[in-house]
Amino acid sequence: MDGQKDFRIRDRQIPAQPEFVARDRSVHPPAYTPEYKTTYLRSPQRALLSLQNSLSEITGPLFGHGELGPLDNDLILNYAKDQEPVGPRIIVHGHVLDGDGKGVPHTLVEFWQANAGGRYRHKNDSYVAAIDPNFGGCGRTITDENGYYYFRTIRPGPYPWRNFASSWRPAHIHFSLFGSGFAQRLITQLYFEGDPLIPLDPMIRGIPSERGRESLVALLDMNAQVQLDTLAYRWNIVLRGSRQTLFENKLQGN
Amino acid sequence: MKTQHLHYLPETPSQTAGPYVHIGLIPHQAGFDIFEKNFSNSVVSDGTKGERIRVEGRVIDGAGTPVRDVLVEIWQANAAGRYNHPLDRQEDKAADPTFRGWGRTGGDFQTGIYTFETIKPGAVAGRAGRGVMAPHINFWIVARGINIGLNTRMYFSDETDANARDPVLRMIEHEDRRSTLIGQRSARDGATVYTFDIYLQGERETVFFDV
Numbered sequence: 001m002d003g004q005k006d007f008r009i010r011d012r013q014i015p016a017q018p019e020f021v022a023r024d025r026s027v028h029p030p031a032y033t034p035e036y037k038t039t040y041l042r043s044p045q046r047a048l049l050s051l052q053n054s055l056s057e058i059t060g061p062l063f064g065h066g067e068l069g070p071l072d073n074d075l076i077l078n079y080a081k082d083q084e085p086v087g088p089r090i091i092v093h094g095h096v097l098d099g100d101g102k103g104v105p106h107t108l109v110e111f112w113q114a115n116a117g118g119r120y121r122h123k124n125d126s127y128v129a130a131i132d133p134n135f136g137g138c139g140r141t142i143t144d145e146n147g148y149y150y151f152r153t154i155r156p157g158p159y160p161w162r163n164f165a166s167s168w169r170p171a172h173i174h175f176s177l178f179g180s181g182f183a184q185r186l187i188t189q190l191y192f193e194g195d196p197l198i199p200l201d202p203m204i205r206g207i208p209s210e211r212g213r214e215s216l217v218a219l220l221d222m223n224a225q226v227q228l229d230t231l232a233y234r235w236n237i238v239l240r241g242s243r244q245t246l247f248e249n250k251l252q253g254n
Numbered sequence: 255m256k257t258q259h260l261h262y263l264p265e266t267p268s269q270t271a272g273p274y275v276h277i278g279l280i281p282h283q284a285g286f287d288i289f290e291k292n293f294s295n296s297v298v299s300d301g302t303k304g305e306r307i308r309v310e311g312r313v314i315d316g317a318g319t320p321v322r323d324v325l326v327e328i329w330q331a332n333a334a335g336r337y338n339h340p341l342d343r344q345e346d347k348a349a350d351p352t353f354r355g356w357g358r359t360g361g362d363f364q365t366g367i368y369t370f371e372t373i374k375p376g377a378v379a380g381r382a383g384r385g386v387m388a389p390h391i392n393f394w395i396v397a398r399g400i401n402i403g404l405n406t407r408m409y410f411s412d413e414t415d416a417n418a419r420d421p422v423l424r425m426i427e428h429e430d431r432r433s434t435l436i437g438q439r440s441a442r443d444g445a446t447v448y449t450f451d452i453y454l455q456g457e458r459e460t461v462f463f464d465v
Binding site for chain 1: 323332341399403
């Protein structure tokens with residue numbers, strides 16, 4: 001075989017191209033959703049150019065625990081000055097999964113929210129509800145080896161915004177997710193089970209399917225409460241699946 | 255008759271980052287400090303190899319107004335053209351452990367201008383190792399009014415030959431639109447600056463990708 005490679009064995013292998021399965025755009029709100037008026041001037045008008053994944057898409061930034069502080073996942077304590085913030089104490093927890101139902105390990109999860117009165121600690125927010133001097137409203141964590149995450153916070157309040165003359169956002173927490181490749185990057189929002197503002201919200205209403213809308217609603221999880229202390233909500237997040245994880249450990253040479 | 259079913263989970267739907275995205279991702283721009291370590295628009299450190307460059311521009315809406323509450327992230331290879339990630343197996347190219355290759359920043363609340371301090375990346379192998387992609391920086395853009403993050407790329411104006419061979423640029427059917435992905439090189443106060451304005455709509459609408 002000197003100077004010649006034998007491709008026969010390799011050719012019998014199932015190619016395990018490391019790439020993400022194509023994004024199903026039908027689960028997401030389209031770029032232009034008329035009820036959410038700001039999308040009118042901020043939505044691309046031309047068709048997206050579909051790319052097969054290259055290294056630029058299957059790779060992405062990785063983060064280590066050493067980059068986070070010990071209170072980064074505790075919004076009750078991470079900005080508390082002389083006392084703890086006002087509002088219902090909650091734990092939010094769940095798994096970050098891929099499309100195959102496997103946990104996404106060691107991935108950065110970031111979150112931000114209004115305080116219990118519906119006011120954001122942001123220089124551009126002028127809502128009349130008071131700033132809570134003990135509440136910053138942001139945090140972050142890294143999933144464990146099973147894709148599990150949790151953090152402690154105050155349940156945020158609803159607030160009005162100028163879309164229609166006075167639209168009201170349901171209580172929500174914003175989430176930012178990375179996964180293992182830049183093509184998995186996602187920002188979304190968690191809503192709370194039973195909130196009557198959910199079906200009225202122009203942002204939620206932009207999601208085409210009932211199943212999709214319901215998938216953003218965190219469920220009250222009485223089993224995970226801290227008795228006489230903190231309520232809990234459970235919410236799983238699904239990132240795009242990877243063809244790689246389907247075949248990993250089953251093939252060599254990929 | 256179908257007796258088995260596939261149980262792939264659909265992706266969680268995207269929702270807009272909203273006007274207060276800075277709180278969670280760059281809290282200093284929201285007006286406060288909370289974390290010991292913050293992510294920033296400076297992607298380089300002292301030991302990073304490569305030509306120092308600044309990348310700046312604006313994201314512009316369909317009325318020609320800068321999107322001043324935009325959040326922009328970049329992801330790029332190092333000066334040798336290798337990504338800092340285990341799936342990049344271009345063993346012939348040196349890794350640079352000082353360079354993660356990722357940064358984030360917000361548009362300025364007055365001008366809308368975003369800025370990154372980084373290095374010029376090298377060329378990266380094309381899909382499945384076939385061919386070469388011209389040096390480029392991957393962009394991801396979110397803001398109030400953007401329902402799902404927008405993916406695009408910035409290529410470099412001084413890489414004319416490599417750009418002409420780039421498999422992604424060549425896929426753009428309307429050749430005049432390829433220019434929407436080219437950052438324009440200039441020198442300013444001794445620094446090398448690439449200007450890359452991103453148009454969400456209109457005649458100059460930037461090419462966005464479904465990756």
